Amino acid sequence: xxxxxxxxxxxxxxxxxxxxxxxxxxxxxxxxxxxxxxxxxxxxxxxxxxxxxxxxxxxxxxxxxxxxxxxxxxxxxxxxxxxxxxxxxxxxxxxxxxxxxxxxxxxxxxxxxxxxxxxxxxxxxxxxxxxxxxxxxxxxxxxxxxxxxxxxxxxxxxxxxxxxxxxxxxxxxxxxxxxxxxxxxxxxxxxxxxxxxxxxxxxxxxxxxxxxxxxxxxxxxxxxxxxxxxxxxxxxxxxxxxxxxxxxxxxxxxxxxxxxxxxxxxxxxxxxxxxxxxxxxxxxxxxxxxxxxxxxxxxxxxxxxxxxxxxxxxxxxxxxxxxxxxxxxxxxxxxx
Amino acid sequence: xxxxxxxxxxxxxxxxxxxxxxxxxxxxxxxxxxxxxxxxxxxxxxxxxxxxxxxxxxxxxxxxxxxxxxxxxxxxxxxxxxxxxxxxxxxxxxxxxxxxxxxxxxxxxxxxxxxxxxxxxxxxxxxxxxxxxxxxxxxxxxxxxxxxxxxxxxxxxxxxxxxxxxxxxxxxxxxxxxxxxxxxxxxxxxxxxxxxxxxxxxxxxxxxxxxxxxxxxxxxxxxxxxxxxxxxxxxxxxxxxxxxxxxxxxxxxxxxxxxxxxxxxxxxxxxxxxxxxxxxxxxxxxxxxxxxxxxxxxxxxxxxxxxxxxxxxxxxxxxxxxxxxxxxxxxxxxxx
Numbered sequence: 001x002x003x004x005x006x007x008x009x010x011x012x013x014x015x016x017x018x019x020x021x022x023x024x025x026x027x028x029x030x031x032x033x034x035x036x037x038x039x040x041x042x043x044x045x046x047x048x049x050x051x052x053x054x055x056x057x058x059x060x061x062x063x064x065x066x067x068x069x070x071x072x073x074x075x076x077x078x079x080x081x082x083x084x085x086x087x088x089x090x091x092x093x094x095x096x097x098x099x100x101x102x103x104x105x106x107x108x109x110x111x112x113x114x115x116x117x118x119x120x121x122x123x124x125x126x127x128x129x130x131x132x133x134x135x136x137x138x139x140x141x142x143x144x145x146x147x148x149x150x151x152x153x154x155x156x157x158x159x160x161x162x163x164x165x166x167x168x169x170x171x172x173x174x175x176x177x178x179x180x181x182x183x184x185x186x187x188x189x190x191x192x193x194x195x196x197x198x199x200x201x202x203x204x205x206x207x208x209x210x211x212x213x214x215x216x217x218x219x220x221x222x223x224x225x226x227x228x229x230x231x232x233x234x235x236x237x238x239x240x241x242x243x244x245x246x247x248x249x250x251x252x253x254x255x256x257x258x259x260x261x262x263x264x265x266x267x268x269x270x271x272x273x274x275x276x277x278x279x280x281x282x283x284x285x286x287x288x289x290x291x292x293x294x295x296x297x298x299x300x301x302x303x304x305x306x307x308x309x310x311x312x313x314x315x316x317x318x319x320x321x322x323x324x325x326x327x328x329x330x331x332x333x334x335x336x
Numbered sequence: 337x338x339x340x341x342x343x344x345x346x347x348x349x350x351x352x353x354x355x356x357x358x359x360x361x362x363x364x365x366x367x368x369x370x371x372x373x374x375x376x377x378x379x380x381x382x383x384x385x386x387x388x389x390x391x392x393x394x395x396x397x398x399x400x401x402x403x404x405x406x407x408x409x410x411x412x413x414x415x416x417x418x419x420x421x422x423x424x425x426x427x428x429x430x431x432x433x434x435x436x437x438x439x440x441x442x443x444x445x446x447x448x449x450x451x452x453x454x455x456x457x458x459x460x461x462x463x464x465x466x467x468x469x470x471x472x473x474x475x476x477x478x479x480x481x482x483x484x485x486x487x488x489x490x491x492x493x494x495x496x497x498x499x500x501x502x503x504x505x506x507x508x509x510x511x512x513x514x515x516x517x518x519x520x521x522x523x524x525x526x527x528x529x530x531x532x533x534x535x536x537x538x539x540x541x542x543x544x545x546x547x548x549x550x551x552x553x554x555x556x557x558x559x560x561x562x563x564x565x566x567x568x569x570x571x572x573x574x575x576x577x578x579x580x581x582x583x584x585x586x587x588x589x590x591x592x593x594x595x596x597x598x599x600x601x602x603x604x605x606x607x608x609x610x611x612x613x614x615x616x617x618x619x620x621x622x623x624x625x626x627x628x629x630x631x632x633x634x635x636x637x638x639x640x641x642x643x644x645x646x647x648x649x650x651x652x653x654x655x656x657x658x659x660x661x662x663x664x665x666x667x668x669x670x671x672x
Contacts, residue, residue, distance in 0.1 A: 111462060114467070136633075297472075
């Protein structure tokens with residue numbers, strides 16, 4: 001099975017490529033599409049050494065060249081970053097012309113309906129374009145990463161493995177949400193893209209469902225430390241600097257709405273990032289969108305039902321890994 | 337089973353109410369929600385005489401009153417006209433609060449993906465709102481009505497039963513599209529709303545698939561007359577009055593794009609209507625969206641698979657009915 005991937009050197013792309021390389025049935029023939037200027041980047045050279053074919057290609061270049069790069073590919077996977085989502089339009093157009101049998105647009109995140117998160121809506125625009133093309137597709141969502149769910153301990157023991165410096169929870173912390181170890185995304189994707197049951201479907205592939213309070217309690221139990229929590233402030237709009245404090249504590253539904261209102265029209269260069277985070281908190285922590293029941297309601301197929309044999313990681317095992325200093329974390333620069 | 341319907345006196349609503357009244361298993365208890373000013377309208381009094389409960393209600397009024405009107409209802413069906421689509425937002429909100437078990441937003445038309453038809457996109461906005469509410473729903477599409485598919489004959493024999501005065505076909509007339517006798521919508525809806533398999537699903541309920549040319553040939557065979565056709569004009573943009581001639585012949589893909597471009601920004605009061613018609617022609621006749629295969633791709637369940645026992649009408653039988661002068665047509669004022 002021939003698979004082309006864009007965004008192979010990112011976190012999600014990396015997990016996918018690793019699993020495809022390790023799979024024996026089916027065996028995947030992997031091509032990483034990369035910008036001509038990035039052909040000789042260390043992470044691409046490393047991919048090549050591991051057996052990935054590198055093909056230089058400009059997604060915003062002439063369609064003919066793109067079609068040529070994609071022809072013969074069974075599956076095209078997009079694991080692009082948000083700023084590059086628009087490039088999936090020419091990529092999907094070319095995939096249609098090339099006769100690609102399955103297009104996997106960039107989803108790989110939490111469950112949400114249209115109209116709740118800008119980041120999701122930007123993805124929906126691509127999904128809708130794919131549907132207009134009548135291009136065979138599979139949309140894969142994976143919930144929130146274990147790697148972004150590790151609370152901070154006052155001892156600093158988890159600091160090396162976390163990205164967000166403060167513990168943030170939405171609402172009362174009792175809303176269930178689905179989590180996945182980023183290393184399990186690849187093995188799920190390998191199964192999903194070679195499964196005829198998932199063609200033209202949305203699939204929800206996750207490891208475990210937990211509330212924020214359960215996560216706090218789990219790490220407290222494993223570490224023996226007490227985690228600082230600020231209690232929920234209902235109906236207490238924050239001051240002007242709210243938008244700068246979104247990482248600082250538990251946020252009520254009102255806090256989130258106030259923060260979102262402050263971001264609107266703001267010229268803060270990090271406004272978009274803050275918008276994404278607050279909308280994630282609202283969707284996962286207040287609305288409760290990111291769970292298997294709501295996913296099923298929205299039309300998703302549940303990967304746990306498709307692959308009952310697959311045993312993903314658990315939050316408990318991941319937190320133990322973090323506590324003994326062996327976790328890799330995410331968004332860290334790789335050594336060249 | 338308790339069913340509330342808005343738009344009961346329209347064409348689609350009328351077909352649904354008739355079938356629900358005639359059903360014995362299950363037996364439906366039907367409430368027509370109507371504007372206070374319309375309570376004593378002849379068509380509403382007739383509904384009341386036939387066993388439909390009339391309830392005056394303002395969709396844009398206080399939510400409490402609307403919730404009260406809907407509480408105890410198992411199913412709420414919307415068969416509103418396009419100008420009133422927005423009223424489904426408070427209707428859905430109230431249905432959620434009232435604990436309605438299934439909401440059927442207004443679809444009842446041809447299959448199309450988002451981004452191809454404004455009329456469809458306006459419906460998608462409502463679908464998305466329903467999904468944000470986590471309100472149990474069923475979306476039912478029915479293709480194009482038999483009653484709007486009858487060609488004109490030079491003898492004038494079909495004139496009494498048709499709405500569009502000229503024969504219009506898109507492209508080469510060879511694109512298959514799905515058609516349904518409007519009288520079959522009700523019986524389909526009665527089955528669908530009492531079927532647990534259709535909960536939180538889109539269902540495509542249609543009678544027959546045919547191309548425009550097959551429809552012409554069928555009526556030619558049955559009538560013994562030859563139907564006038566204008567041949568496709570490829571790459572020949574029409575003049576300024578294109579937008580006024582959309583009913584006048586066969587339209588190529590280019591003709592349709594030209595017509596749509598002319599409508600954009602036009603202050604013609606009928607522009608919206610023309611936009612809808614051209615977009616229908618493009619979707620059904622050029623793109624080929626309105627067929628069971630594409631519906632399945634988009635996630636629809638096929639009503640023919642759900643109800644193999646249901647035998648709907650055929651175009652042939654309907655055309656025969658028209659030719660002997662017994663068809664009722666649509667959009668005719670009913671006698672008081």
